Structures are given as structure tokens and as C-alpha cells.
Amino acid sequence: MASSKVLPRDFYERNTLSVATALIGKILVRKFVTATSSGMIVETEAYGGKDDPASHAFRGRTPRNSLMFSRGGLAYVYFVYGANWCLNATTEAAGVPGAVLIRAIEPLTGQAYMKRNRGIEDRFTLTNGPGKLTRAMWIDGDLNGVDLTKRESLFIVETDEPEDYKIVSGPRIGVSVGQHLPWRRYILGNRFVSRGNRRLSVGKRAKLNEMSHKD
DNA sequence: GAACGGATCTGCT
DNA sequence: GCAGATCCGTTCG
Numbered sequence: 001m002a003s004s005k006v007l008p009r010d011f012y013e014r015n016t017l018s019v020a021t022a023l024i025g026k027i028l029v030r031k032f033v034t035a036t037s038s039g040m041i042v043e044t045e046a047y048g049g050k051d052d053p054a055s056h057a058f059r060g061r062t063p064r065n066s067l068m069f070s071r072g073g074l075a076y077v078y079f080v081y082g083a084n085w086c087l088n089a090t091t092e093a094a095g096v097p098g099a100v101l102i103r104a105i106e107p108l109t110g111q112a113y114m115k116r117n118r119g120i121e122d123r124f125t126l127t128n129g130p131g132k133l134t135r136a137m138w139i140d141g142d143l144n145g146v147d148l149t150k151r152e153s154l155f156i157v158e159t160d161e162p163e164d165y166k167i168v169s170g171p172r173i174g175v176s177v178g179q180h181l182p183w184r185r186y187i188l189g190n191r192f193v194s195r196g197n198r199r200l201s202v203g204k205r206a207k208l209n210e211m212s213h214k215d
Numbered sequence: 216g217a218a219c220g221g222a223t224c225t226g227c228t
Numbered sequence: 229g230c231a232g233a234t235c236c237g238t239t240c241g
Contacts, residue, residue, distance in 0.1 A: 045222070047222075054222070055222090056222080062238080062239080063238085064237075064238060064239090078222085078237090079236065079237065080221055080222065080223065080236095080237095081220090081221055081222095081223045081224080081233095081234070081235080081236090082220095082221085082223095082233090082234050082235030082236050082237090083223075083224075083233090083234065083235070083236085084222095084223050084224075086222060086223085088222085101222055103222085129223070129224075130222070130223075131223050131224065132223090132224080172222070173222075173223090174221085174222055174223065175222060176221095194223095
């Protein structure tokens with residue numbers, strides 16, 4: 001894990017939906033002087049620009065969302081519901097808005113540290129939501145704008161041993177508009193996905209896969 | 216300077 | 229499965 005290659009700039013500077021799918025299975029690493037925690041990304045959501053009413057960038061550029069218009073591969077961290085931080089990776093070239101919300105990870109290294117941060121012991125609910133994983137990894141507004149392609153405080157690396165899994169799509173969680181867009185990506189059946197991921201019947205599975213091809 | 220509302224969470228049923 | 233807490237940052241006047 002520690003020797004794995006950090007995802008380069010061109011991984012992020014392309015179509016946002018492609019990045020949302022490609023980030024599944026990669027390893028998010030949070031590094032401190034005293035501790036390192038990491039986890040495999042199992043759930044993401046894509047957010048666009050003026051074509052996406054659910055996106056912060058829908059109404060143009062403001063001081064808050066300016067990172068969405070930056071080059072790809074930076075951390076866009078924002079605060080919601082008066083209590084939670086959400087971590088995104090910026091996408092597309094400079095000037096084109098786009099970001100991928102990292103919604104859930106499967107805990108790997110540093111689990112004791114993350115459990116302490118959350119104040120719980122259960123591994124399955126440790127990082128299965130955007131607000132939960134940022135709290136577990138101590139990610140907040142201080143990391144807004146951090147370069148994810150540099151091996152510093154926060155970055156994402158390749159997987160050494162890819163698992164056998166199936167990526168499926170669905171509507172994004174917690175948004176009231178743009179629900180017709182199946183821009184959520186997650187690993188089918190993975191227990192660390194935030195919600196709505198019970199094992200599915202054959203018929204329903206086929207339907208989900210169809211959606212993922214449609215993009 | 217104040218009103219608004221949200222890319223969530225927890226707990227209860 | 230759902231309702232309500234919660235409360236800060238953004239935005240507008």
C-alpha cells in the first residue's frame with residue numbers, strides 16, 4: 001500500500017463520470033506526523049456544472065465553489081448541515097467545473113485511530129457515509145485545496161491487489177434535484193457502502209448494470 | 216447584518 | 229424507513 005503509485009494529474013483531468021467510476025477501488029490515504037489511516041473507496045458521486053442542478057457549480061462560480069473550476073486532482077472540502085464535512089476530488093481541466101464526492105470507504109490501515117475519532121467500535125459504520133469518513137480521518141476545511149497527486153497529508157493511490165467486484169450506478173443520495181441522473185457509483189454488495197446496497201435479485205442487478213453503461 | 220437551507224446523521228419505530 | 233435536530237457558511241440586501 002505505502003509503495004503504491006499516487007494517481008497522477010491526468011487521472012483527474014477528464015470527464016467527471018469517468019473519474020467517479022475509476023476512483024472506485026482506489027485507496028484514500030490520510031497522513032499525519034503520528035498516524036496514517038487509509039481505506040478503499042467503495043462509493044462516489046459525480047457533480048457537474050451548469051448542466052447539473054444538484055451541483056454547487058450550477059449557478060456559476062462563487063468563492064465557495066471556486067475549487068470546482070480549478071484543475072483536477074485537488075481536494076474540495078465543504079461543510080454541510082451545520083455539522084459535517086464532505087470530501088471531493090476536483091475533475092476536468094482548469095476552467096471546467098466538476099468534482100467527485102467520496103461517499104464511503106472500506107477501512108484498511110489506522111482503524112484504531114479512526115475508531116477513536118468516531119467514538120465507536122463497529123468497523124462497518126466507521127466510514128460508510130461522507131460525514132463519517134471525514135470525521136474518522138480528521139478531514140476538515142483546512143484541507144480544502146490540497147493537491148491529491150502529492151504524497152502529503154491527503155492523497156489517493158492505486159490498488160496493489162484489485163478485488164473482484166462489480167460497479168453499479170444509481171441516483172445520487174440526499175439531493176432534491178437532478179434525481180434522473182444516475183451519477184452515483186458503488187460496489188455492488190459491499191458492506192461499507194452508505195445505504196441501499198443489499199444483495200440484489202438477478203433482475204434488479206441487470207437493470208442497475210444497464211444504467212451504468214448509459215452514464 | 217440577517218435570513219436561509221443543506222451532496223447528513225442519529226435514533227426511534 | 230423516516231422524521232427531526234442542528235448550526236454554520238453562503239448569499240443577498
